[in-house]
Amino acid sequence: MPEAYEHASCFLKSHYGEGRLHVYSFGKHEEDNILCIEVRGTDLASNPLVRVQSACYTAEIFRSTDCDCHEQLHESLKQIFVEGGLIVYMLCDGRGAGLLTKVRGLALGDSDQLDTHDAYVRLGVETDPRDYARVAQVLSHRGVQNCRLLTNNPRKIGGLESHGIAVTRVELEIPATHNSLPYLRTKRTKMGHLLDHLKLG
Template sequence: MTIPKIANSPLRTIHGVFELYVFSWSPNEQDNVLALVSDFSGRTPLVRIQSACYTGEIFESLDCDCHWQLETSLCKIQEQGGVFIYMLCDGRGAGLLTKIRGMSLTAHEGLDTAEAYKKLGSQLDPREYDRAAFVLKHFDVKNVELLTNNPRKIKGLEDQGIAVHRVRLESLPTEENRAYLMSKATKLGHRMKEFGTD
């Protein structure tokens, strides 16, 4: 892996002050990874790896729980100390065009996320986590408490030599997002008590 350019600055948020880092592998924005760091000296950091969801995180769509995961994770990491890693790859790495086409199939044909991606000929989750692991290693992190329901994230870090203890990050389903969350649990393998997969 090539070595990225790195810049950092303090970032004041509603959750407190983080040190914000950007790891830039190329001028393409999707090749940037952000890290918000809250001091974790002397303890295993609490870590969240989150991929961009512009519809949920910026526009607060009711159809997913991404905004809730973002805010909950930042709050917990600020309180406990750790690293929030933000990957600029929307649609689980499939890109915005595929994601919005998939959302259209969900809205107009009643397909769930997995069915829509299959119809579009897209992988359900093509993300890789080598860059997230690079970020953690930059901070000399070898063990993490990982906020996730996704076994692929655990494996992705473990494959890069990072020891992982999973911490559940499960929201209560709403009327609007229940079908989406059920699809993540039953078709994408996410570990969720609500749907009997954890």
């Protein structure tokens, strides 16, 4: 059964363009909020371009260089504000495991040379515990039943499809850097991300 939520929206003018910012609040904690940017003029009933992204504060705010999360968000915003569509932003860092778990995992990378996948295993945490039921509710509320999803993660595709959203994948190409290469290699080899376009070695 769909969860209850509160909804509010306002006009948004950004460096990328103009649209409407929606917030869907599913509970009292900050991570229970989902943000949605709807680009002005988008036909949401006609297979819009969509990006679903979960927070990565280290990269998106503090610009850490060991992942491509900032670049994925930046590229998605550029494409969607040109073409029209939606950005759905989940306030759940650490692939849904939380900031404390994320930083503990990064610390294991420093001390024991574990990648993000193996660090989560060591900590006894699911490697990707994100759930996309709320995202599907947000998309349905906006009138989206079919979308072209900017993603390299098959779990996002399956997560939305399992909740009734028809998905066509659109590849999100971000070149690897020296610092992000180990993280991207882990995504491809241990988490099944579709990163064949990258030269990961």
